[in-house]
Amino acid sequence: MPTEQRSRPSEMSAWLRVQPSLTGAVPPGEAVERPDDPVPLFRKWITTAAATGVPEPHAMTLATLDLDGIPDARTLILKDVDERGWAFASSRSSRKAAQLDAHPVAALNFWWQPVLRAVRVRGRIQEASVEESAADLAARSAEARAGVAPGEWVLWRLLATRVEFWQGAPDRHHTRIVYDRTDAGWSIEEQA
Numbered sequence: 001m002p003t004e005q006r007s008r009p010s011e012m013s014a015w016l017r018v019q020p021s022l023t024g025a026v027p028p029g030e031a032v033e034r035p036d037d038p039v040p041l042f043r044k045w046i047t048t049a050a051a052t053g054v055p056e057p058h059a060m061t062l063a064t065l066d067l068d069g070i071p072d073a074r075t076l077i078l079k080d081v082d083e084r085g086w087a088f089a090s091s092r093s094s095r096k097a098a099q100l101d102a103h104p105v106a107a108l109n110f111w112w113q114p115v116l117r118a119v120r121v122r123g124r125i126q127e128a129s130v131e132e133s134a135a136d137l138a139a140r141s142a143e144a145r146a147g148v149a150p151g152e153w154v155l156w157r158l159l160a161t162r163v164e165f166w167q168g169a170p171d172r173h174h175t176r177i178v179y180d181r182t183d184a185g186w187s188i189e190e191q192a
């Protein structure tokens with residue numbers, strides 16, 4: 001159903017329109033690279049983000065599908081990234097755990113404002129071994145571990161089928177490098 005028509009923009013919409021956006025800056029001296037595999041590029045971008053002062057560059061949005069197929073999203077901490085995928089962890093009794101059981105697919109989004117960069121990752125989900133989940137729990141701080149039984153903590157990996165690297169530019173000539181997984185490896189495409 002269409003929303004109610006209004007002839008004048010609301011105060012809120014006018015306020016939002018004047019909020020600055022794209023206020024970050026491309027990291028100096030950094031050409032956008034295109035290695036054959038997205039993982040080394042992701043590692044480079046997240047470490048550059050940290051070195052440029054991005055607070056908590058490992059905080060990311062995790063999007064899932066609920067039991068009715070309706071999208072859900074929340075912020076999580078990235079635990080690892082390597083050729084096996086992007087790892088994150090949470091409690092077995094959480095909503096996201098039930099959602100990932102029912103629909104083992106997900107998407108991640110990182111936004112590093114000071115360097116005008118964002119990364120989008122999507123793919124299938126795999127639960128890590130019991131040992132890996134236990135090791136992740138053991139590595140958490142005592143406060144974070146308190147009250148969590150070992151079998152109650154789960155590490156998952158997102159096996160990427162598509163990774164998009166977005167480098168913004170203040171003049172809006174943004175660059176997007178998109179990696180798509182193929183039988184032979186990764187196809188790489190640059191999109192405006």
Ligand SMILES: Cc1cc2nc3c(=O)[nH]c(=O)nc-3n(C[C@H](O)[C@H](O)[C@H](O)COP(=O)(O)O)c2cc1C
Pocket residue numbers: 059072073074075076077078089090091094095096097
């Ligand atoms: C910066 C930040 C980091 C977070 N990291 C985690 C995390 O690594 N694991 C986790 O279970 N929840 C984390 N949370 C809390 C989640 O966003 C969420 O509220 C919680 O996991 C419940 O989500 P669910 O109801 O979709 O399962 C974090 C929240 C913030 C703001």
